[in-house]
Amino acid sequence: MQPSDLMPQPHDDLERRRAAALDLAEALRQANSAAVSTEATVEQLERAALIVRDATAALGQSVRPLTRVSEFDGFPSSSRFFSPVSGPGSPLSPPLSxxxxxxxxxxxxxxxxxxxxxxxxxxxxxxxxxxxxxxxxxxxxxxxxxxxxxxxxxxxxxxxxxxxxxxxxxxxxxxxxxxxxxxxxxxxxxxxxxxxxxxxxxxxxxxxxxxxxxxxxx
The missing domain is CATH 3.10.129.10 (Hotdog Thioesterase)
Structure with missing residues (x-):
């Protein structure tokens, strides 16, 4: 196998990243919904907070500049990927279709x-x-x-x-x-x-x- 065989195709890689981002957003929506509905014990809450902080540290290793459009976006032909209302990639969104x-x-x-x-x-x-x-x-x-x-x-x-x-x-x-x-x-x-x-x-x-x-x- 040549080294070039291991290099992902840009389009395929972006589609895989977008799919992973959608899965992450849905998981976070479920977590947020659970967080505002829970009657968990102190131990359960503390354990969940540790898990969330570990995930946040991993995600924070690569952050886009504030004024740059996300690579995941299809705008203006489609809605913003991270719109807090209609963005499927935003854990803040319902999301609204x-x-x-x-x-x-x-x-x-x-x-x-x-x-x-x-x-x-x-x-x-x-x-x-x-x-x-x-x-x-x-x-x-x-x-x-x-x-x-x-x-x-x-x-x-x-x-x-x-x-x-x-x-x-x-x-x-x-x-x-x-x-x-x-x-x-x-x-x-x-x-x-x-x-x-x-x-x-x-x-x-x-x-x-x-x-x-x-x-x-x-």
């Missing part, structure tokens, strides 16, 4: 105790996070590169955890650099009962702003 509709975008998801506010209920700030992500995708899908200028939510009812929710968003108007977006969240089994609504104003940045914030991407 967003799909296009005739009107805009839509997503379905249940949320576990990682996202709890009042006992058994979704934290209100998570609703804002979800809308910001979905609205950004809807704006991009409509052919506009824009940033959130204003986001307003109307909380009508508390959203339950461990229950399938449906989130829908659509662009409602475009006036020059201003893009207005609206959306709602319902419990999937009660589609006619609106739990949360949101409206937002997105602004198309000037070229200098695009370059400053998103130079690598645009």
């Amino acid at each position: 967003i799909r296009a509709t005739a009107e805009g975008v839509e997503a379905n998801r249940s949320f576990d105790r990682r996202f709890e506010g009042p006992p058994g209920l979704l934290h209100g700030g998570i609703s804002a996070l979800l809308f910001d992500e979905l609205m950004g995708v809807a704006v991009l899908q409509a052919g506009h590169w824009a940033m959130t200028g204003q986001l307003s939510l109307d909380y009508r009812r508390a959203l339950p955890l461990d229950t399938d929710l449906t989130m829908t968003v659509a662009v409602t108007s475009v006036e020059g650099r201003k893009i207005r977006v609206g959306g709602s969240i319902v419990v999937s089994s009660e589609p006619d009962t609106v739990f949360v609504t949101a409206t937002a104003l997105f602004i198309k940045p000037r070229e200098s702003t695009l370059e400053r914030y998103f130079g690598q991407m645009v």
